Amino acid sequence: MRRWLSKYRYAIIFWLCFGIFRTSLADWNPIPSGSMRPTLVEGDVVLVNRVAYDLKLPLTDISVAELGNPQRGDVVTFSSPKDGERLIKRIVGIPGDTLQMKDEVLWVNGVPATYQDEQAISEPMGPGQTIPGIKLTELASSSRRTVQFMPAVRAARDFGPVVVPADSYFMLGDNRDNSADSRYIGFVPRRLLIGHAHHILASAKILDNWMPRFSRFGSPIL
Template sequence: MRRWLSRYRYAIIFWLCFGVFRTSLADWNPIPSGSMRPTLVEGDVVLVNRVAYDLKLPLTDISLVKVDNPRRGDVVTFTSPKDGIRLIKRIVGIPGDTLEMRNEVLWVNGTPATYLNAQDIIEPIASGQSVPGIKLTERADKSQRSVQFMPTVRALRNFGPVVVPVDHYFMLGDNRDDSADSRYIGFVPRRLLIGHAHHILASAEIMDHWMPRFRRFGSPIL
């Protein structure tokens, strides 16, 4: 055993350092579903800054140092408070915010979001089927992003008003009618935030022989 450890010590050191790096500093996250369409699509792999908000003890949710506060509009990875699954969504509400949704329109602190640049789309869903949809630019609280709606899909289009508790965040998927977000799983505690997803590392057509989508490589997540 001692001889084996001596022979492979540099490889062991490398993988230990790599493990610490990935669990405490930076990470990547594959996108398995369409809940963040059109911003992120199935087959994207995103880069995640694990120390954007908190420096944590590796392999735990224990924060050692608070680095910065999450902002509305940030796309983040986090552990679901409902079932422990890792998810990726957009923060739309920070502590103290009053949120409401009326017929798909998001309201933040009494002000409705505005929706521009509507485009008709055809959105793929399960079993090889497609449904009509609408892609728009949503502007809310000095930030904007692309979102989409699928009017023929059954979804939760109204909620609130609700007030975001201290040290909690409200998440929505950009694919508003196909996202298991805070409308269903509740507020997300800060301790369950993993990191800020900021760029697309790589992307491939997972349903089309894994052909690479080079145009998405290195794209910032807006």
């Protein structure tokens, strides 16, 4: 055993350092579903800054130092407060915000979002299946993003008003009618945030022929 450890010590040190790096500093996250369409699509692999908000002990939710505050509009990975599943969504409400949704329109602190650049789309829903949708630019609380709606899909289009508790956040998917977000899983405590997703590392057409989407490589997540 001692001889084996001596022979492979550099490989062991490398993988230990790699594991600490990935669980503490930076990570990558594959996108398996369409809940963040059109911003992120199935087959994207995103880079996640794990120290954007908190420095945590490896493999735990224990924060040893707060390094920054999550902002409205940030796309983040987190553990679901419902079942622990890793999710990726957009922050639309920070502690103290009053949020409401009326017929798909998001209201933040009494101010409705505005929508522009409407575009008709066909949203894939399975092999050989599509459903009509609408893609729009949403401007809310000084943040801007592209979202989409699918009127024919049954979804939670109204909620609130609700007040975001201290040290918690309200998440929505950009694909508003196909996202299991805070409308269903509730507020997300800060301790469950994993990190800030900031760029697309790579992308492939996993629902089709697995060909790479080179145009998405290195793109910032807006």
